[in-house]
Structure formats: structure tokens, C-alpha cells
Amino acid sequence: MSKNSFLSKKNKMLLSDPLDDNNPITVQVLGICSALAITVQLKPAVVMALSVLVVLSVANVVVSLMRKMIPSRIRIIVFLVVIATLVILVDQVLKAFVYDVSKELSVFVGLIITNCIICGRLEAFAMANPPGKAFLDGLGNSFGYGIILIIVAFFRELLGAGTLFGYPVLEKLGVYDLGYENNGMMILPPMALVTVGVLIWWQRARNEKLIENE
Amino acid sequence: MQELANIFIKSIFIDNMVFAYFLGMCSYLAISKTVKTSVGMGAAVIFVLGITIPFNYLLEKYILKEGALVWISNDFIDVDLSFLSFIMFIAVIASIVQLVEMVIEKFSPSLYSSLGIFLPLIAVNCAILGGSLFMQERGYTSIVEATVFGLGSGVGWFLAIVGIAAIREKIRYSNVPPALRGLGITYIITGLMGIAFMSFMGIKL
Numbered sequence: 437m438s439k440n441s442f443l444s445k446k447n448k449m450l451l452s453d454p455l456d457d458n459n460p461i462t463v464q465v466l467g468i469c470s471a472l473a474i475t476v477q478l479k480p481a482v483v484m485a486l487s488v489l490v491v492l493s494v495a496n497v498v499v500s501l502m503r504k505m506i507p508s509r510i511r512i513i514v515f516l517v518v519i520a521t522l523v524i525l526v527d528q529v530l531k532a533f534v535y536d537v538s539k540e541l542s543v544f545v546g547l548i549i550t551n552c553i554i555c556g557r558l559e560a561f562a563m564a565n566p567p568g569k570a571f572l573d574g575l576g577n578s579f580g581y582g583i584i585l586i587i588v589a590f591f592r593e594l595l596g597a598g599t600l601f602g603y604p605v606l607e608k609l610g611v612y613d614l615g616y617e618n619n620g621m622m623i624l625p626p627m628a629l630v631t632v633g634v635l636i637w638w639q640r641a642r643n644e645k646l647i648e649n650e
Numbered sequence: 651m652q653e654l655a656n657i658f659i660k661s662i663f664i665d666n667m668v669f670a671y672f673l674g675m676c677s678y679l680a681i682s683k684t685v686k687t688s689v690g691m692g693a694a695v696i697f698v699l700g701i702t703i704p705f706n707y708l709l710e711k712y713i714l715k716e717g718a719l720v721w722i723s724n725d726f727i728d729v730d731l732s733f734l735s736f737i738m739f740i741a742v743i744a745s746i747v748q749l750v751e752m753v754i755e756k757f758s759p760s761l762y763s764s765l766g767i768f769l770p771l772i773a774v775n776c777a778i779l780g781g782s783l784f785m786q787e788r789g790y791t792s793i794v795e796a797t798v799f800g801l802g803s804g805v806g807w808f809l810a811i812v813g814i815a816a817i818r819e820k821i822r823y824s825n826v827p828p829a830l831r832g833l834g835i836t837y838i839i840t841g842l843m844g845i846a847f848m849s850f851m852g853i854k855l
Contacts, residue, residue: 465679465833469776472672512773513744520737528733543783546736550776552676625670626844633830633837640829647828 450572454580456643460553461584462636463646467553470544471585472628478601481589483530483537485582487545491522492554493574499562500570506563515558516549523548553581588631596622654798657790661802664851665784667777668810669844674777678811679836688815689808696804698750698772699781702743703800704793706782709738732786739782747773777807814840 460466467488474480495518499506506514527545530538538545548554557577562570593599598606598618606612621627640646667673674695681691712718714735719726751769755762772778781803790796817839826835 462833466676468675468679469672469780472675516740516744516773517737520740524733524736527736543780543787546739546783547673547776547780549736549740550774550779552774552776555774624848625672626841626848628672629837629841629844633834633841636834636837637827637830640834644829647831 447569447572450569451576451579454573454576455583456580456639457646459580459584459639460556460577461581461632462639464553464556466556467551467581468632470547470551471581471588472625472632474541474544475585475589475592475628475631476596476623477593477599478586478589480537480540481585482582483534484541484544485578485585487526487530488548488551488553488581489575489578490526491519491548492557492578493571494522495519495554496557496562496570496574497567499558500565500567503563511559511563512555515555519554519558520549553577584632584635587635588628591631592622592628595619596627654795657795657798658802661799662806662809663847664853665803666806666810666847667780667803668807668840669847671780671784673780674775674807677772677775678807678814678840679833682811682815682818682836685812685815685819688811692804692808692811694769694772695775695777695807696801698743698747698769698778699800699804699807700797701750701800702746702778703781703785704797705742705746706739707785707790707793707796709742710735710786714738735783735786740779743778743782744773777803810843813843 454460458464461468461471470484470488474484495515498518499515502514523546526548527538530541530545557573561573565573590600594605596619598604598612606616606618622631665671668675668678677691682688710718712721714731716730716732717727718731719729747769751762754769781800784803785796785799788799790799814836818836821835821839830838
């Protein structure tokens with residue numbers, strides 16, 4: 437494959453589409469569990485996004501290479517084995533290098549296995565496309581996933597604790613002297629749902645073709 | 651006995667799978683359009699959680715935990731296989747789901763036609779794997795406790811999905827802003843239900 441065709445318009449779409457029009461979280465409704473649970477602070481959210489990036493793009497390539505050999509009846513089990521192996525690797529790396537974050541993510545690293553974003557992309561894309569394209573699709577979708585994670589975590593950490601990456605931004609800006617208080621509600625689980633709900637509202641108000649008609 | 655009741659109540663209300671840990675959100679959002687299908691899905695989740703958690707508990711206790719292999723010989727006292735737990739748990743879950751599906755199909759066609767379509771979905775439902783991982787993390791001391799925890803988590807998930815499905819059926823008659831229709835409003839309602847469930851948090855059991 438020449439470089440020119442690799443970066444063709446169609447392939448660029450694979451990368452850019454999941455960022456907005458076909459975002460895995462807000463439009464495809466995939467991978468929500470982890471997105472909500474680990475967005476209390478920015479740091480675990482970034483680590484989670486990177487882990488998903490690695491697992492999804494590698495799994496996409498592996499499954500795409502094997503796509504002609506996998507019998508369709510047992511494909512889910514094959515997917516799960518590929519994903520579980522990758523997740524174990526990621527988990528061990530996290531435990532070795534960023535132990536505190538790994539503790540904070542607790543079961544959610546393991547839950548990347550059942551993160552529907554990965555099974556969904558393997559089923560919908562990697563089973564029907566060559567490895568190069570599958571890799572781009574994996575990258576694109578993990579960016580789309582990561583971007584939502586980071587936006588939600590940004591607001592939750594800033595409004596809930598007044599920090600960003602643990603750095604006390606609001607305190608340095610002197611907002612507390614004006615009588616501002618942290619909104620402790622933002623740290624609690626229900627506000628993650630409301631934040632994502634508002635994000636979806638904003639996205640659909642801007643992009644009317646995404647509106648659902650029930 | 652009281653201990654078991656505590657675990658049961660706690661896993662339903664305080665550590666609710668959906669509202670406190672967001673587990674199984676994908677199927678929760680996708681299948682909650684009508685009460686009827688959500689009852690089927692909820693029942694299937696209770697069923698599968700009630701079976702897989704005790705299985706994985708035995709796996710954890712006799713194979714995976716550090717020093718768990720001493721029942722074979724004392725040479726294995728230092729062996730710690732817990733890094734394999736993800737792949738073992740998911741393999742157990744996928745095969746039990748497959749097995750349950752076949753057994754139900756054989757012995758109870760009517761149950762199969764109501765639960766059947768949901769069972770394959772459950773293998774990749776994070777509530778199931780999450781249940782096993784929480785069981786491992788919290789270290790329940792006996793298989794009975796683990797089973798009660800599994801059933802309780804299932805009942806909690808059932809309550810959540812049936813509740814949201816009932817609300818979604820009613821909300822069809824309301825005038826929701828167009829951009830918020832469908833997914834957006836479902837998120838926000840779930841958030842509000844989560845706040846309601848948080849009132850159980852203060853209860854000490």
C-alpha cells in the first residue's frame with residue numbers, strides 16, 4: 437500500500453468520524469460503563485483512554501489478520517480471548533509503572549475486556565476490513581472515546597475538587613476568596629451521568645442530524 | 651444469617667451495580683425501551699450473576715489466589731496466579747452463558763423464548779464480569795456469601811432497568827427538547843435516580 441492511498445480521504449474519515457459524528461460514547465452508545473466511573477479526576481481518565489487506545493488498536497489489527505480463519509459461531513469467544521490477553525498485558529504494565537493509578541482504576545482495567553466499544557468495533561469493522569484500515573478505525577474510535585472521557589473528567593475535577601491533574605487551579609486563581617465553594621456533588625456518581633447527558637444535548641443541538649425520533 | 655441479609659440488602663441498594671458503579675450501562679440503555687423486554691433482561695442478569703459468581707469464587711479460592719494451590723501439594727505455597735484472573739473469569743462466564751442457553755433451550759422452550767435472545771448479550775455485559783471482580787476484590791469468606799452477593803447485585807440491576815424502562819415508556823408522552831430526546835434524557839433521568847438511590851448510602855449495615 438503506497439503512502440498516498442493510505443492517507444486517502446476515505447481513510448482520514450475513519451480517523452475523524454468517530455471524533456464527532458459517529459462518536460462511540462455519545463452516538464454509538466458503546467463503552468459507557470468505564471467512561472462514567474473513572475472520570476472523577478483527569479489522571480485516571482487519561483490513563484484509561486491510553487489503555488483503551490492500545491487494546492483497541494492492537495485487537496483490531498489482530499482480529500482483522502485472523503478474520504478469514506475465525507468461524508463465525510465462536511467469534512465472540514475468540515474476541516474475548518484476544519482482548520483478555522491484551523488487557524492482562526496492559527494491567528501488568530500499569531501495575532508496574534503507575535501503581536497508584538492502577539489501584540484507583542481497580543476493577544475497571546479488567547472491565548476493558550467487556551467494554552462494548554472493543555467488541556463492537558471488532559464485530560462491526562475488524563471482521564470485514566484489512567488490518568491497515570482496522571488499525572485506523574481502532575485509533576479513531578479510541579480518540580473519540582478518550583476525548584469524551586477527558587472532557588467529562590475536566591469538568592468533574594475542576595468543579596468538584598477545584599483542581600486539574602491534582603494542581604489546585606482555582607486556589608491559585610484566588611476564586612475561593614470571592615466566596616466560591618467546590619461543588620461536592622460533581623464528584624459523586626450521579627453527576628457523571630448528568631454531565632454526559634448535557635454533553636449529548638450540546639452535541640445534538642449543534643448537529644441536528646443526530647437527533648433521535650422516538 | 652443476619653450477615654447474609656446485610657450483604658443482600660447492601661448489594662441491592664447501597665452498592666447498586668448501575669447507580670454506584672455504572673456496570674452494565676450499555677445493555678441498560680439499549681434494552682430499556684419497554685418494560686417487557688427489560689424484565690426479561692433483568693431476570694437473565696439475576697440468573698447468570700447467581701451462577702457465575704459462586705463458580706468464579708471457587709476458581710479464585712482453589713486455583714488463582716496466592717497459595718491457593720496448597721491443596722495439591724505444599725510445593726505450590728508461593729504460586730500466585732491472580733494475574734490470570736481476567737481471562738479465567740471471562741472464559742468461565744462465556745462458557746456458563748453458553749451452557750445455560752443450551753440447557754434452557756432443551757428443558758424449557760417457553761423460558762428460552764423469553765430469555766433466549768438476551769443470554770448471548772450477557773456474556774459481554776460488564777455487570778457480570780464486574781460482579782466477579784468485585785467478589786475477588788472484597789474477599790467474601792464463604793461461597794454462600796458470594797452467592798448472596800451475586801443474587802443481590804442481580805436484583806439491584808433488575809430494579810434499575812425496570813425502573814428506567816417504566817419512566818421511558820411514560821416520557822414518550824412528554825415534550826422533551828428535540829436534542830435531548832432518546833439518549834440524552836435517559837442519562838439525565840438515570841442521574842436523578844442515582845441521586846435518589848444515594849439516600850441509602852448513610853445506612854450502616
